[in-house]
Structure formats: structure tokens, C-alpha cells
Amino acid sequence: GENVEQHPSTLSVQEGDSAVIKCTYSDSASNYFPWYKQELGKRPQLIIDIRSNVGEKKDQRIAVTLNKTAKHFSLHITETQPEDSAVYFCAAQNTGNQFYFGTGTSLTVIP
Amino acid sequence: GAVVSQHPSRVICKSGTSVKIECRSLDFQATTMFWYRQFPKQSLMLMATSNEGSKATYEQGVEKDKFLINHASLTLSTLTVTSAHPEDSSFYICSAYGGGSYNEQFFGPGTRLTVL
Numbered sequence: 001g002e003n004v005e006q007h008p009s010t011l012s013v014q015e016g017d018s019a020v021i022k023c024t025y026s027d028s029a030s031n032y033f034p035w036y037k038q039e040l041g042k043r044p045q046l047i048i049d050i051r052s053n054v055g056e057k058k059d060q061r062i063a064v065t066l067n068k069t070a071k072h073f074s075l076h077i078t079e080t081q082p083e084d085s086a087v088y089f090c091a092a093q094n095t096g097n098q099f100y101f102g103t104g105t106s107l108t109v110i111p
Numbered sequence: 112g113a114v115v116s117q118h119p120s121r122v123i124c125k126s127g128t129s130v131k132i133e134c135r136s137l138d139f140q141a142t143t144m145f146w147y148r149q150f151p152k153q154s155l156m157l158m159a160t161s162n163e164g165s166k167a168t169y170e171q172g173v174e175k176d177k178f179l180i181n182h183a184s185l186t187l188s189t190l191t192v193t194s195a196h197p198e199d200s201s202f203y204i205c206s207a208y209g210g211g212s213y214n215e216q217f218f219g220p221g222t223r224l225t226v227l
Contacts, residue, residue: 044218099216101157
């Protein structure tokens, strides 16, 4: 099955700085890559996603890039705010429609 | 997005008992529902894929006889943890998925299971 790796596992940034989280996947046929934000004890929330036919997508302070050849995708958060502090997960959806999650990144934005 | 509910939100049970978790898609016909397990400070691990009217597909390492899944309708899937043991204590989350060109899955709020 699909194997998704995510780095770093923890990330601390000063408020206003940028944060970058990277993921790699193993199944070249995977075609949809969502990013989720999860607060403690809550369900994951979709924050941005990208399909395999697109290289980059941006939504205000959040952007995602995808390199299909290298099988990696990244989340970029600019002008970070304390409320961005949470655990972030990448995921990859395979052709069987299943979602496989990365190991998570705990982001702390220091005021 | 679609609204997905889960019940119960929290359950504490004795070792050896069975626990049923319901996942309902309230305003969305989910051809597929996924069941995940999340241990503390870990990622979501896909347990099984549940398609309406057919048998669930389990991920490698997940015991189908221990985690019984029923997807009787397009709006309801159930997960039964049979003969639960302390190591089954976890956060169980379902998601509803419509498939087609719309890839997004909609998560339930999760069920915290504690087995004593």
C-alpha cells in the first residue's frame, strides 16, 4: 500500500515567520493530496488540497506544492499566527480511494 | 461540507466486552466510509474501507473478526470492537466519502474508547 512520510515531526517558529512541512509518498498512482489540521481531541480539518494534475495551489496564507516526479509535496504557511499552532497531517489518496496519512507535525507558533 | 456524526463520543468498558460505534452521514450519501484509529500523539491509521452493501476491506494487520464493520445504508456504518482489551483503547474516527471527482472526505467527531 501507500507509504507517506512527513517531516519534521515538531516545528517551532516565531509569530510572523513561515513554516514548511514536507511529505513524500511511495505510490506514483496516488492522485489527491490533502492537508489537515488537527487540534487535540478533535477531528481533522481539511485546510488545503491539491490534485496530481496541479503543481501548486494557494489559499491566503497557505500554499501547497506538488512534485509528482519526485513524489513529494509540501505545505507552506506564511505570516504564522499563534492560532496556527496544531498538529498538521499530510495524506495521499490512492487509486482505490483510500487515504494514507503522514506521521504528523506538531507546529508551535511562539508569540 | 457534509455533516458526519459519531456515537458515542466517549465510552469506557470492561475488558472482554464488545462496543459498537455508529457513524452517520447526516446530509450526504456516502458510498464509502473509512474507519481510522488514532493512538495518542500518533497519526490516523486507516483500519478499513466500508462500501455500502458490500463487505469491508481491511488494511493489513487489522483483524476483521475483531473489528466488525457493517455499512447497511448510504448514511450509516458501524464499527464493533469485539472482546475489547486495554490495547484497543484509542480514538476511533470515521469519515464519509462520496467518490467520483469530489475527493474530500468528511470526518466524524471521533469516539474515545477506554478499555479497563
